[in-house]
Structures are given as structure tokens and as C-alpha cells.
Amino acid sequence: MKRQPYRSMPPENAVGRRDFLKAGGAIGAGLVLTGRSLLAAQQAQGQQPPAKPAGPPPKPKTNIEDALKVPKTKWSLPGPFPGRVVEVHDPAAMPEGKVDAAVVKAMFEKGIRGLTGKSLEKSFGLFFTKSDVVGLKVNPVGPGLISTRLELVDAVIDWLTSCGLPRRNVIIWDRFDYMLKDAGFTPERYPGVGIEGLQTMDEAAAIAASEGKAADNSKWLNADGTHVSVPNFDQEVFYWADVEGPKDLPYLNQHVFNGKFSYFGKLLTKKLTKIVNLPVFKNTGNAISMATKNIGYGAVCNTNRLHQPLFLDVCVEVPAFWPVRDKMVLNVTDGLRSQYDGGPDKNAKFAYIDNRLYFASDPFALDMVCHTRIVAKRKEMGVAVNENPRFTNYLRYAETLGLGVADPAKIAHVKV
Amino acid sequence: MSRSDGRRERGRRGRRFAPAAPAVILAAALAAAAAGQTARPSAPIPDPGFAPGWAASGPPRTFTGQDLFNQIDGGAELFLEFGFFRLRLQAYAKGGAELTLNAYEMESAQAALGVYLMKKGRETPFPEIAARNSSEEVQATVLKGRYFIQVDNLGEVPASKAELAALANMFLAGVADEPAPSPLDLLPAAGRVAGSERLIRGPFGLQPYITLGEGDILSLGGRVFGALAEYRVPGGVAFTRLIVPYPGPEAAAAALARLRAGLDPYLKVTAERPEGFDFIDFQARKGSVALSGPNLDLRFNVTD
Numbered sequence: 001m002k003r004q005p006y007r008s009m010p011p012e013n014a015v016g017r018r019d020f021l022k023a024g025g026a027i028g029a030g031l032v033l034t035g036r037s038l039l040a041a042q043q044a045q046g047q048q049p050p051a052k053p054a055g056p057p058p059k060p061k062t063n064i065e066d067a068l069k070v071p072k073t074k075w076s077l078p079g080p081f082p083g084r085v086v087e088v089h090d091p092a093a094m095p096e097g098k099v100d101a102a103v104v105k106a107m108f109e110k111g112i113r114g115l116t117g118k119s120l121e122k123s124f125g126l127f128f129t130k131s132d133v134v135g136l137k138v139n140p141v142g143p144g145l146i147s148t149r150l151e152l153v154d155a156v157i158d159w160l161t162s163c164g165l166p167r168r169n170v171i172i173w174d175r176f177d178y179m180l181k182d183a184g185f186t187p188e189r190y191p192g193v194g195i196e197g198l199q200t201m202d203e204a205a206a207i208a209a210s211e212g213k214a215a216d217n218s219k220w221l222n223a224d225g226t227h228v229s230v231p232n233f234d235q236e237v238f239y240w241a242d243v244e245g246p247k248d249l250p251y252l253n254q255h256v257f258n259g260k261f262s263y264f265g266k267l268l269t270k271k272l273t274k275i276v277n278l279p280v281f282k283n284t285g286n287a288i289s290m291a292t293k294n295i296g297y298g299a300v301c302n303t304n305r306l307h308q309p310l311f312l313d314v315c316v317e318v319p320a321f322w323p324v325r326d327k328m329v330l331n332v333t334d335g336l337r338s339q340y341d342g343g344p345d346k347n348a349k350f351a352y353i354d355n356r357l358y359f360a361s362d363p364f365a366l367d368m369v370c371h372t373r374i375v376a377k378r379k380e381m382g383v384a385v386n387e388n389p390r391f392t393n394y395l396r397y398a399e400t401l402g403l404g405v406a407d408p409a410k411i412a413h414v415k416v
Numbered sequence: 417m418s419r420s421d422g423r424r425e426r427g428r429r430g431r432r433f434a435p436a437a438p439a440v441i442l443a444a445a446l447a448a449a450a451a452g453q454t455a456r457p458s459a460p461i462p463d464p465g466f467a468p469g470w471a472a473s474g475p476p477r478t479f480t481g482q483d484l485f486n487q488i489d490g491g492a493e494l495f496l497e498f499g500f501f502r503l504r505l506q507a508y509a510k511g512g513a514e515l516t517l518n519a520y521e522m523e524s525a526q527a528a529l530g531v532y533l534m535k536k537g538r539e540t541p542f543p544e545i546a547a548r549n550s551s552e553e554v555q556a557t558v559l560k561g562r563y564f565i566q567v568d569n570l571g572e573v574p575a576s577k578a579e580l581a582a583l584a585n586m587f588l589a590g591v592a593d594e595p596a597p598s599p600l601d602l603l604p605a606a607g608r609v610a611g612s613e614r615l616i617r618g619p620f621g622l623q624p625y626i627t628l629g630e631g632d633i634l635s636l637g638g639r640v641f642g643a644l645a646e647y648r649v650p651g652g653v654a655f656t657r658l659i660v661p662y663p664g665p666e667a668a669a670a671a672l673a674r675l676r677a678g679l680d681p682y683l684k685v686t687a688e689r690p691e692g693f694d695f696i697d698f699q700a701r702k703g704s705v706a707l708s709g710p711n712l713d714l715r716f717n718v719t720d
Binding site for chain 2: 143144204207209212250284285342344345348349350351378382383384385386387388389390
């Protein structure tokens with residue numbers, strides 16, 4: 001497969017976290033700098049910002065070629081319905097801001113039938129077998145406002161189990177265990193269903209470190225200096241990028257590893273046989289943070305280092321690896337309550353009840369449809385939006401890799 | 417390194433760039449704010465006595481500097497760009513109701529204003545809250561001094577508006593009022609769309625409006641705040657205007673040269689002048705850049 005030289009969205013901030021830490025290393029171990037402080041540090045050392053831009057910084061090298069070498073399977077992206085996106089709207093889904101579970105369940109079932117053109121039971125067979133172990137990748141950020149609705153997860157579980165999948169073969173998962181709990185994904189709420197964070201993070205230690213206090217790292221840091229969640233990641237399966245992770249302990253606490261490797265969770269490589277991706281309809285800056293970002297930044301560790309130099313590329317290149325490409329068979333974007341600005345964190349000023357769910361086996365077509373919709377919503381609400389193609393180039397990049405469809409002319413956006 | 421070391425770095429920066437009149441004011445204010453921040457204790461997190469029946473829910477959480485990524489992974493850049501110092505969170509509960517105070521301590525009042533303008537949306541204030549705010553039942557967004565504050569009301573049962581306001585006000589009582597000198601006054605009033613004003617301190621803030629080039633293409637350097645607003649003028653012409661006050665004419669000229677040299681490939685130059693240039697964007701909308709003393713005056717997204 002030919003690939004064009006590409007970068008989806010060059011970094012627009014000249015000073016990245018990596019640079020902060022490099023500068024920190026130059027003027028004092030353990031120094032944590034903001035961008036402004038870095039500038040001050042440069043000045044203190046007699047340096048001045050460059051007089052002229054050096055041109056677009058080259059995209060850091062990655063091991064995307066390794067991903068492409070692995071032969072595809074019958075389950076591989078873009079799945080059985082490339083370029084097909086089904087949108088279900090029911091104004092009764094969120095009366096007075098509260099979810100009507102029965103309506104959401106009906107919307108879900110309508111969406112599945114609309115996507116496949118088949119009954120729920122036959123649709124199940126297009127994506128799963130009864131022996132599969134199915135991971136539901138939720139987005140727990142912004143609980144109470146814009147995290148994945150519990151009732152949508154209920155609808156997915158009901159469908160899977162009604163078609164013969166044992167309840168114990170369903171696992172709700174995300175990167176962080178504490179975020180799942182905060183968002184209501186608890187064993188009490190979902191009896192018999194697995195709930196797994198790929199990693200833990202000791203917030204108390206993070207807080208102490210950030211306050212300059214002596215941190216008790218014993219709950220997350222082993223005596224040999226490794227994170228207790230290291231065994232949760234598969235060091236044989238990784239996304240490599242020529243970008244070092246910061247070496248400070250708070251970063252390690254949050255990211256488990258801090259080198260150039262972002263390992264896939266063993267949950268994905270060893271346990272799950274299928275994945276259903278359940279992102280939320282929201283923005284991140286001028287771009288979107290939906291299907292491809294939910295999985296791209298959710299499936300691997302050591303991701304903060306990637307935001308700056310590879311931001312949207314990660315949304316393509318991580319899903320190109322077999323643990324996602326060959327297992328993520330279905331995506332349902334939760335647009336019951338959506339957010340068109342102020343994301344990816346919750347921001348009530350820009351959140352609105354939209355009563356929609358979006359279905360696709362092809363996450364890139366899905367994101368293109370949702371990107372178009374969020375642009376329209378921002379315009380409708382008088383919020384600035386930059387339609388520079390660089391913010392969707394990553395979706396076209398995915399199309400060149402054969403992972404999905406990004407050309408609007410080839411996308412079938414069906415409203416049912 | 418202690419936090420106070422960080423404050424000193426910022427103070428040093430403020431003193432270094434202050435040759436031109438507006439910049440003198442800005443830099444002096446920044447330096448004063450930074451210096452004051454070193455000496456002044458942070459506003460206290462309220463105890464649960466802000467309203468009857470409330471109790472703290474969990475310990476307070478603090479995120480300093482880059483640790484903000486731990487709280488809003490993917491959303492921290494804007495805060496860091498404007499000059500972020502520390503976020504403190506405290507949740508409170510009463511039965512099924514929960515209120516969470518998110519107190520973002522910025523490096524200056526101007527930095528806090530910059531974030532607030534980006535986050536406020538259409539400004540809908542609760543008069544019960546004793547500071548500038550833009551609020552909904554589920555979240556209050558508040559500005560005072562160097563604090564950008566959000567109070568979330570996202571429990572299973574909503575807290576009352578009075579309880580939300582009481583929490584906000586108890587925190588605000590400990591926050592000092594500080595002037596927020598800004599270049600917004602540089603924006604002409606005629607045709608300016610009320611509520612569209614923004615501060616720009618780097619590429620993340622500018623991102624929703626236009627991509628002018630890579631990185632710090634406007635040479636803001638973390639030192640200079642630009643002022644932006646939407647305009648609609650008689651005849652139906654609409655455009656976005658950004659005025660950036662540099663420390664002096666030389667710095668502005670250098671910024672112009674840098675911008676011209678690194679202009680985004682999606683922008684095509686249609687006319688060149690010694691003091692600027694015109695361009696069209698990928699949607700054939702016009703734009704211009706003009707040097708005016710210590711300022712760069714940019715107009716873009718021009719629609720007839």
C-alpha cells in the first residue's frame with residue numbers, strides 16, 4: 001500500500017510538554033515549567049526565540065509500517081459497512097435532561113437495524129460470536145454531563161446478552177480505573193459485567209507531588225522504580241513514536257511508562273476478542289474528540305507525550321494496529337447530550353441535549369460525519385470554527401491506509 | 417524548585433519586555449501580579465459550611481503546572497498557554513446532590529480573563545454570584561482576579577441555585593480583586609460584535625479563528641496578549657480583527673516578517689506592501705495584515 005507523506009495537524013504550539021521537560025532538565029532536576037516559564041528560562045540562559053520559523057517541524061517517526069504489515073482479518077476496520085453512518089434521533093430521549101432508558105434502548109436497536117439492514121439477532125452475528133469477550137470502551141470524562149450514558153451501555157449489554165453472549169463476557173473498560181468509578185461504571189451498577197481500567201493512578205501521590213510535598217508513592221511505584229500497572233500492558237505490542245515521555249514521577253504515575261513506547265493494554269491483546277467503541281459527541285479545541293480519539297488515546301499508555309507532536313495522527317495510527325483494527329467492530333457515538341465547544345472536558349455553556357446516537361463500523365466515516373455536524377453547530381451558535389482542512393486531514397490519512405472512508409462523497413449518512 | 421521560583425521567572429520576564437507604552441502597562445501589571453502572587457496566599461477552599469447540610473466529599477485535589485494534563489488530558493493546553501499556575505478541586509455532597517469547586521489560579525488577572533472569555537459562551541450571569549459570571553443550573557463559570565472558577569452541579573439530584581451561588585461566593589470572598597489590563601481597548605468599538613472579544617496569547621487560543629502558520633507564528637512568545645473580536649459593519653461586511661501590541665515597532669516589524677515567511681500554505685498572498693500584505697484563505701475569504709507602529713492589525717474571515 002502506497003502512503004503519501006502526511007501530517008494531519010502540525011502542532012500549533014511551538015513549545016510542547018517535552019520541551020518543557022527538556023528545559024527543566026537543563027536548569028534543574030524535577031523542574032516543572034509552563035510554556036511561559038520555559039521562555040523565561042531560555043532568556044535566563046541568554047537564549048532568544050528563533051527569529052524566523054524553521055518551517056513545519058517534521059512529523060516524528062512512528063512504527064505505523066509495523067501495523068500495516070499484519071494481514072487484515074474478516075473483522076478488520078472499516079468493518080462490514082465502510083462509509084456507512086446511521087444517525088438516530090428521538091426528541092424523547094432526554095426529557096428535562098434525564099435519560100429515558102426505554103427510548104434510548106429503542107434508539108439503539110433502531111440504529112443497529114439501520115446500520116446492518118438486519119434484525120438484532122442477525123446483526124449480532126455480523127459482528128460477534130457467542131464466545132467472544134466484548135469490551136465496551138466508554139468515555140468517562142465529564143461525568144454527569146458528557147460522559148458515555150450508562151443507559152446506552154445498558155442497551156448494548158442487553159443486545160449482546162439477549163443474543164447469547166454471557167454477561168461475564170462483557171467488560172466495560174477505559175484507561176483509568178478511578179475515572180470509570182467516578183462516571184458510575186461500578187460493579188454495583190453492572191452486576192456480572194467486568195469493569196476494568198487498563199491502569200491505576202494514585203491521585204494522592206500526584207497531589208502531593210504537585211504541591212511539592214513528599215509523596216507516598218508506595219501504592220503505585222514498585223521498589224524497582226516501575227509502575228504497579230506495568231503488568232497490565234503488553235510489551236510485545238506497541239505504538240512507537242520518536243518522542244520521549246517525560247521522566248518525572250507524576251508523569252510515570254499517570255502513564256505507567258515514559259519512554260518512546262506506548263504499549264497496548266493486555267486487556268486488548270490477550271483478553272478481549274471484540275470491542276464496541278462508545279465515545280461521546282464533543283470537541284477538543286477546533287477538532288473533535290469522538291470515536292477515533294476515544295480509542296486512539298484509550299488503548300495504549302504513555303500518551304501525553306503524543307498530544308503535542310502527533311495529536312490527531314494518533315487517532316489513526318493506534319487504531320491501525322491489530323488489537324484495535326481487528327477487534328473494534330462497532331462504534332456508537334453518544335450524542336444524547338453533546339458539546340460543541342469547551343471540550344474535551346465538560347463545559348455546560350456549550351453542552352446541549354441533542355437526543356442523537358450515531359452508528360458505524362467505520363469510525364473514520366463516523367468522525368467525518370460528526371465533525372461536519374459539530375462545525376454546523378458551532379456556526380449555528382455563533383462560535384468561531386476554523387475549517388482549515390488540517391483538522392480533518394487525519395481522516396483522509398486513515399482512508400489512504402485502508403482503515404475507513406473519509407470522503408464525504410463516499411459516505412452514506414443515513415438518518416433513521 | 418519551588419513554586420516561588422516559578423513566580424520569579426515570570427517576574428523576570430515581565431521586566432524584560434516593556435519598552436512601548438501599552439506593553440509597559442501590560443508588563444508592569446504582569447510583573448506586579450506575578451510578584452504579588454508570590455507574597456499573597458491562595459484563596460482558601462471553603463469549608464462545607466457554605467450551606468446547611470453539606471459535607472466535603474473526598475479530599476481536595478490539586479494540579480500544578482503541567483499536572484493539569486492529569487485532570488483535563490487534551491484540554492490543558494489552553495490554560496497553560498494563557499499562564500496557568502494551579503487548579504484546586506473540592507467536591508461537596510448533600511444526599512444525592514454534589515457540588516464541585518474547580519478553582520483555576522492563573523498567573524495573572526489578565527490570564528484568567530483570557531480563559532474566561534474563551535469559556536463563557538453567551539454570557540448568562542446569575543446575579544446571586546458576586547463576580548462576573550456566565551452560569552447555567554449545572555455549572556457556574558466565574559471570573560475574579562486571577563481566578564477562573566467553575567462550580568459543577570452534576571449530582572444525581574441537583575443542588576439549588578442558592579447553594580451553588582453560596583459555594584461560589586464563599587470562595588470568591590477570599591479572592592482579591594485585581595485589575596486585568598488588557599489590549600481589548602485597542603479594538604475599535606464601531607461594528608464590534610458585543611461578547612465576541614477574546615484575548616489571544618498563543619496558537620491554541622487562535623485555533624478556532626484561523627491558522628496563520630506553524631507554532632508561535634505571531635511571535636507572541638508567551639509575553640504578548642493580542643485582542644480579537646468579530647465585526648459586522650454597515651453594508652453587510654463581516655470579519656474578524658486581531659490587534660497585537662508588541663513591545664515596539666521593531667518587534668512588530670519582526671513579527672510581520674516572521675508571519676509572512678511562515679504563512680500557512682492554505683493562505684495565498686494576493687498583494688504585498690512594505691507594511692503588510694493581503695491574502696485569501698482556502699474558502700476564498702479575504703484577509704490582511706498591516707503594520708501600525710508597535711501593532712500588527714490583522715483582518716481575516718472577511719465576508720461580504
